[in-house]
Amino acid sequence: xxxxxxxxxxxxxxxxxxxxxxxxxxxxxxxxxxxxxxxxxxxxxxxxxxxxxxxxxxxxxxxxxxxxxxxxxxxxxxxxxxxxxxxxxxxxxxxxxxxxxxxxxxxxxxxxxxxxxxxxxxxxxxxxxxxxxxxxxxxxxxxxxxxxxxxxxxxxxxxxxxxxxxxxxxxxxxxxxxxxxxxxxxxxxxxxxxxxxxxxxxxxxxxxxxxxxxxxxxxxxxxxxxxxxxxxxxxxxxxxxxxxxxxxxxxxxxxxxxxxxxxxxxxxxxxxxxxxxxxxxxxxxxxxxxxxxxxxxxxxxxxxxxxxxxxxxxxxxxxxxxxxxxxxxxxxxxxxxxxxxxxxxxxxxxxxxxxxxxxx
Amino acid sequence: xxxxxxxxxxxxxxxxxxxxxxxxxxxxxxxxxxxxxxxxxxxxxxxxxxxxxxxxxxxxxxxxxxxxxxxxxxxxxxxxxxxxxxxxxxxxxxxxxxxxxxxxxxxxxxxxxxxxxxxxxxxxxxxxxxxxxxxxxxxxxxxxxxxxxxxxxxxxxxxxxxxxxxxxxxxxxxxxxxxxxxxxxxxxxxxxxxxxxxxxxxxxxxxxxxxxxxxxxxxxxxxxxxxxxxxxxxxxxxxxxxxxxxxxxxxxxxxxxxxxxxxxxxxxxxxxxxxxxxxxxxxxxxxxxxxxxxxxxxxxxxxxxxxxxxxxxxxxxxxxxxxxxxxxxxxxxxxxxxxxxxxxxxxxxxxxxxxxxxxxxxxxxxxxxxxxxxxxxxxxxxxxxxxxxxxxxxxxxxxxxxxxxxxxxxxxxxxxxxxxxxxxxxxxxxxxxxxxxxxxxxxxxxxxxxxxxxxxxxxxxxxxxxxxxxxxxxxxxxxxxxxxxxxxxxxxxxxxxxxxxxxxxxxxxxxxxxxxxxxxxxxxxxxxxxxxxxxxxxxxxxxxxxxxxxxxxxxxxxxxxxxxxxxxxxxxxxxxxxxxxxxxxxxxxxxxxxxxxxxxxxxxxxxxxxxxxxxxxxxxxxxxxxxxxxxxxxxxxx
Numbered sequence: 002x003x004x005x006x007x008x009x010x011x012x013x014x015x016x017x018x019x020x021x022x023x024x025x026x027x028x029x030x031x032x033x034x035x036x037x038x039x040x041x042x043x044x045x046x047x048x049x050x051x052x053x054x055x056x057x058x059x060x061x062x063x064x065x066x067x068x069x070x071x072x073x074x075x076x077x078x079x080x081x082x083x084x085x086x087x088x089x090x091x092x093x094x095x096x097x098x099x100x101x102x103x104x105x106x107x108x109x110x111x112x113x114x115x116x117x118x119x120x121x122x123x124x125x126x127x128x129x130x131x132x133x134x135x136x137x138x139x140x141x142x143x144x145x146x147x148x149x150x151x152x153x154x155x156x157x158x159x160x161x162x163x164x165x166x167x168x169x170x171x172x173x174x175x176x177x178x179x180x181x182x183x184x185x186x187x188x189x190x191x192x193x194x195x196x197x198x199x200x201x202x203x204x205x206x207x208x209x210x211x212x213x214x215x216x217x218x219x220x221x222x223x224x225x226x227x228x229x230x231x232x233x234x235x236x237x238x239x240x241x242x243x244x245x246x247x248x249x250x251x252x253x254x255x256x257x258x259x260x261x262x263x264x265x266x267x268x269x270x271x272x273x274x275x276x277x278x279x280x281x282x283x284x285x286x287x288x289x290x291x292x293x294x295x296x297x298x299x300x301x302x303x304x305x306x307x308x309x310x311x312x313x314x315x316x317x318x319x320x321x322x323x324x325x326x327x328x329x330x331x332x333x334x335x336x337x338x339x340x341x342x343x344x345x346x347x348x349x350x351x352x353x354x355x356x357x358x359x360x361x
Numbered sequence: 362x363x364x365x366x367x368x369x370x371x372x373x374x375x376x377x378x379x380x381x382x383x384x385x386x387x388x389x390x391x392x393x394x395x396x397x398x399x400x401x402x403x404x405x406x407x408x409x410x411x412x413x414x415x416x417x418x419x420x421x422x423x424x425x426x427x428x429x430x431x432x433x434x435x436x437x438x439x440x441x442x443x444x445x446x447x448x449x450x451x452x453x454x455x456x457x458x459x460x461x462x463x464x465x466x467x468x469x470x471x472x473x474x475x476x477x478x479x480x481x482x483x484x485x486x487x488x489x490x491x492x493x494x495x496x497x498x499x500x501x502x503x504x505x506x507x508x509x510x511x512x513x514x515x516x517x518x519x520x521x522x523x524x525x526x527x528x529x530x531x532x533x534x535x536x537x538x539x540x541x542x543x544x545x546x547x548x549x550x551x552x553x554x555x556x557x558x559x560x561x562x563x564x565x566x567x568x569x570x571x572x573x574x575x576x577x578x579x580x581x582x583x584x585x586x587x588x589x590x591x592x593x594x595x596x597x598x599x600x601x602x603x604x605x606x607x608x609x610x611x612x613x614x615x616x617x618x619x620x621x622x623x624x625x626x627x628x629x630x631x632x633x634x635x636x637x638x639x640x641x642x643x644x645x646x647x648x649x650x651x652x653x654x655x656x657x658x659x660x661x662x663x664x665x666x667x668x669x670x671x672x673x674x675x676x677x678x679x680x681x682x683x684x685x686x687x688x689x690x691x692x693x694x695x696x697x698x699x700x701x702x703x704x705x706x707x708x709x710x711x712x713x714x715x716x717x718x719x720x721x722x723x724x725x726x727x728x729x730x731x732x733x734x735x736x737x738x739x740x741x742x743x744x745x746x747x748x749x750x751x752x753x754x755x756x757x758x759x760x761x762x763x764x765x766x767x768x769x770x771x772x773x774x775x776x777x778x779x780x781x782x783x784x785x786x787x788x789x790x791x792x793x794x795x796x797x798x799x800x801x802x803x804x805x806x807x808x809x810x811x812x813x814x815x816x817x818x819x820x821x822x823x824x825x826x827x828x829x830x831x832x833x834x835x836x837x838x839x840x841x842x843x844x845x846x847x848x849x850x851x852x853x854x855x856x857x858x859x860x861x862x863x864x865x866x867x868x869x870x871x872x873x874x875x876x877x878x879x880x881x882x883x884x885x886x887x888x889x890x891x892x893x894x895x896x897x898x899x900x901x902x903x904x905x906x907x908x909x910x911x912x913x914x915x916x917x918x919x920x921x922x923x924x925x926x927x928x929x930x931x932x933x934x935x936x937x938x939x940x941x942x943x944x945x946x947x948x949x950x951x952x953x954x955x956x957x958x959x960x961x962x963x964x965x966x967x968x969x970x971x972x973x974x975x976x977x978x979x980x981x982x983x984x985x986x987x988x989x990x991x992x993x994x995x996x997x998x999x
Contacts, residue, residue, distance in 0.1 A: 156393065160390060217465060217466065217468065221426075225423070227411045227420070227422070228422065231416065241423050244426070246423075264412055265412040268412065276398060299390060306397035309401070310397070310401065317404065317411055318411075
């Protein structure tokens with residue numbers, strides 16, 4: 002974890018040195034501040050007894066929904082989306098913290114109804130609880146985060162013991178909806194998704210040199226990654242990143258920058274570091290003192306792994322471009338703080354684990 | 362919290378189970394971990410293929426992104442007159458170019474749409490141009506030429522709004538003397554598609570603008586420079602990156618071409634033609650050429666109506682279209698492409714054929730009545746005047762038609778022999794003069810064979826037969842005969858010197874330091890005419906009388922010219938269907954040592970003396986530097 006964060010700070014520093022004229026450390030300074038804030042938040046989260054929060058599940062749910070709706074009202078519009086609330090000079094993105102709130106709510110509600118797990122009625126009820134905030138986030142529009150919400154739901158339901166058939170049904174429904182939204186409706190000129198979302202989601206499926214803007218990003222990203230070779234081009238030779246061919250290189254495409262600078266060696270090391278984080282998370286889940294904490298820990302692991310896989314998958318051309326940040330690597334305040342908070346919760350769960358179960 | 366049931370404690374091994382362990386829970390956690398690890402493993406494999414297996418290929422792609430070849434255009438050589446007066450120079454200008462490879466998908470229409478609004482060019486035109494450049498994606502496509510400085514500044518300050526669009530410094534042709542010599546200069550344009558391969562063999566990339574027509578076309582190989590190439594490192598918006606130039610090669614400017622044209626004679630002749638066209642209300646145009654009979658150097662070459670050559674350099678497509686569609690045909694260089702009946706200016710050739718063929722003696726008096734009957738047909742003198750008995754020189758002096766009709770009838774009687782056509786051919790008629798301009802017309806020298814071929818589809822056998830009237834009309838420069846003004850000038854150079862020179866506009870090629878790389882003077886060949894020296898002497902005498910002595914057709918124009926510049930020349934009043942006669946004059950001076958020959962036609966200008974002769978006098982005066990006020994205005998005579 003510490004290793005990933007340190008690498009993140011280094012890469013952000015090196016790749017953005019010329020982005021803000023005259024202030025080479027602009028992004029580095031800010032991210033360092035976020036990390037410091039994140040660490041404090043994580044320590045706080047460690048001390049927090051999650052089980053107390055569980056009693057406030059509905060209140061938390063209402064609060065989350067309220068905060069998300071507020072974004073529509075007062076949120077500033079950034080690049081055609083309204084995800085942010087300005088607090089002072091810091092743009093708060095409630096949907097990031099919403100991930101954590103949502104997993105606590107879902108875990109608490111499921112644990113209250115553990116005897117009914119497996120009934121379609123409960124599964125639909127849970128879908129409703131997660132679906133409403135996910136829908137609001139989707140409308141912001143932030144498809145990536147909405148998908149994370151659904152992954153959290155899926156992880157909690159799955160670990161909670163929901164039968165395979167429910168997931169199979171959900172999978173079929175999702176496939177049907179996706180095909181409708183991406184291909185059928187656009188051909189009938191009914192646009193539920195933003196045009197840019199359709200373009201991003203379908204670009205990866207078409208040829209390498211796709212003739213679209215999303216295709217351009219994808220092309221530049223795979224070029225950056227590929228040109229890194231086995232050992233990388235070093236921080237000064239990473240022309241794809243430094244010369245701006247790679248868009249969003251300090252945020253969504255930070256993995257491509259890392260891979261360009263440090264090659265396969267660096268990229269693989271980073272992926273392995275994520276594997277370590279995931280492994281530790283899974284073990285913590287297995288040793289949690291309560292079912293509630295097992296579910297929360299599983300959701301955290303699923304969330305981090307999903308974001309990491311989708312983000313890296315996107316930069317290497319395996320996944321659609323969804324705008325999900327890479328945990329612990331991407332520049333960004335809300336998501337850094339939220340990630341650290343989640344990790345803090347995970348460590349808290351470990352500290353309160355069942356006696357006699359050391360982690361390793 | 363009391364309702365929260367405690368899960369069974371899993372054992373240390375999450376995959377295992379135990380009496381108090383919910384086995385299903387442990388299994389599900391393990392499955393979760395498995396899915397995640399498989400996903401990460403897939404990413405690892407993909408990374409291996411991208412970086413280790415495909416690394417080199419992607420590295421090249423990154424290089425193509427990073428390095429950009431900037432072509433610096435070379436300055437094209439200038440075109441000057443024989444004394445260094447610049448006729449065609451260069452001015453710097455800015456073109457807007459596109460790099461098709463960077464304009465893909467939705468971005469293309471978006472950027473081009475923005476650009477179209479700014480440049481006031483239809484979006485469709487821009488799209489067509491970019492699509493045309495897709496075959497050569499790493500080369501820039503010119504979208505707009507010579508944009509105004511404000512637009513250039515606007516675009517250069519907003520590179521981020523116009524990705525894939527760039528500015529390129531270039532040079533435009535500049536015409537400091539305006540319309541002077543417009544018809545021979547030629548212009549620049551894109552390489553014609555049908556000749557793309559030929560240009561490619563000479564090292565062109567295909568995107569250049571090359572000389573089209575005129576001197577620009579004929580001397581392309583000298584005028585073109587070698588473009589410079591600079592390889593620079595750029596960022597995504599095309600901005601130079603600190604490390605800058607990677608490799609460079611400086612442009613080499615083209616060489617200057619010095620023409621034989623004498624600016625003073627050129628402007629004088631142009632003015633004289635315009636004046637005569639304006640004076641004669643029915644006139645549809647005029648052409649004139651002055652050349653040095655000794656070597657064929659063209660001192661002046663003018664065609665009316667004219668045009669502004671800058672139209673092809675910085676004019677709007679609409680202005681160009683208007684020029685191309687103009688019914689008065691201002692773009693036609695009438696000196697080399699205009700074909701007219703010659704009229705009486707052809708008589709010296711008839712005279713040569715008659716004298717050397719012993720059809721008449723030089724000093725043999727022959728009656729010149731108002732009209733004569735030949736082969737049951739009446740052939741009248743001009744205005745039915747009677748000259749009484751005339752010798753050959755006097756027949757030329759007064760331009761007797763009946764004298765020459767008789768000779769025409771005698772040529773016809775020779776049957777299969779065609780002495781007049783044989784003579785005319787050696788004076789350059791019926792074939793190109795070989796001037797260094799593209800697309801020269803041949804004219805038409807009618808012969809027995811020609812007539813048979815030209816009318817082979819006619820239903821009347823009689824049309825294919827060479828008749829007495831054909832020979833008789835040809836002897837006075839009428840009938841089917843067609844000549845260009847340049848052919849007339851060249852043939853009179855033959856009269857004046859005994860040799861027909863190859864006319865030339867190119868004199869020297871000079872490099873930027875002023876050193877002559879190549880001189881064309883004396884390179885052009887001259888062919889001797891078939892006429893004997895005695896015959897030429899007789900003809901020269903006739904031409905001198907015509908221009909100077911009382912009764913001479915053009916004496917009213919030339920008799921006051923100072924003695925050392927005495928002019929010899931012949932009027933022509935060429936009849937052509939559909940309007941007034943064409944006014945011709947061809948003359949040379951000084952008569953005893955010719956240094957310049959000038960041929961002029963004023964279309965629909967009336968008689969030779971009234972329109973063309975004064976223009977010739979002014980052309981000769983300018984070329985030989987004497988006072989043109991000695992030129993008379995001309996009287997009605999053929």
